[in-house]
Amino acid sequence: MKQSELLQQISDQDLKRSLILSQLLFILLALGLSLFLFEHITDWTSYFRWNSRDILLYGVISGIVVVIIDLILIRVFPSRMYDDGGINKRLFSNSSFNEILFFTLLISVAEELLFRGVIQTTFGYLIASTIFALVHFRYLKRPVLLISILILSFYIGYIFEITGNLLVTITCHFFIDFLLGLFIRFNGWGEE
Template sequence: MQKQSEIIKQLTDKELVKQLVISQMLLLLLAIILSLFFFGDFSDWAHYFRLDGPGIIYYGVLPGLIIVILDILFVIIFPEKYYDDGGINDKIFRKRPLIQIAGIALITAISEELLFRGVLQTTFGYVVASIFFAVVHIRYLKKPLLLISVLFVSFYIGYIFLLTENLYTTITAHFVVDFLLGAVIRFKK
């Protein structure tokens, strides 16, 4: 069986992004199907979408920035081998224009937050949703520092949802994290 890093090397940037988009669309489809199954329709989701500017900034943008700053500090403190994800993030973001990084981050934030917070957390609770979120990021499971990092982010964003019950805040936090870390990879020398 091939290692993940070997498979990644065989894929072109375009193929890798295509696989990423397909996986995110599958998560979005799963969120829609599960919401119909658990809630009957989308009206139960309506109260989880509130345009609350100050709340979105305070609970979305600021926590996203805190997560990014902590991640950058960990990259500075710990040896690179602890942050090696098999080259996936580097291959996805290294040569990508910022607008495409934003698009990838937005697709990921929407699909994952609708599934993990909008469906799983509202149905099964905070802990279950946070653990499932970490498990979906399977490439981190064999890297203790990356696993701790994704667990922290998952529980932190899940906690934000507990406080706000607003998917716009968690989508914003998730987007800020993915976009800024993608931009860091893009411009890293």
């Protein structure tokens, strides 16, 4: 059965609940792995530092630039090339502003804790960035989406390499997802 057919069988509430549960699983996995992989939990928490300059430059501005590039690509390529099976459209077009804020904050925190905070700090930049891209498996059959997520994954991983700060990567990831979520919600991206 195709992903789009499965998606039609799921209610909006079940889709939202699945998103929340998957992200909570990522958080639990990150916390659990950190207990085994780090000598002290403070080793892991040291990656959270308030640095206004880096958060603004590499988090906010960088995230906005990525969104602008993505929006340009959305205009250049046919919509079928950006079709992820309808998940993003279904999730964000049927969510309130506050839900989009909550979902994208949860996603950015959960994914960055696991992929940058645990996997990248333990196994390195290349492995973490590759696994991050592969976890977004619904993009694997769409070359434009696959290339986009690979570049984004390596870019966010690189930001972590140069800043060593999860607050920066969480901010960047959040701005990308939040702004694109709002774009889908209020501009009907993906509408035929």
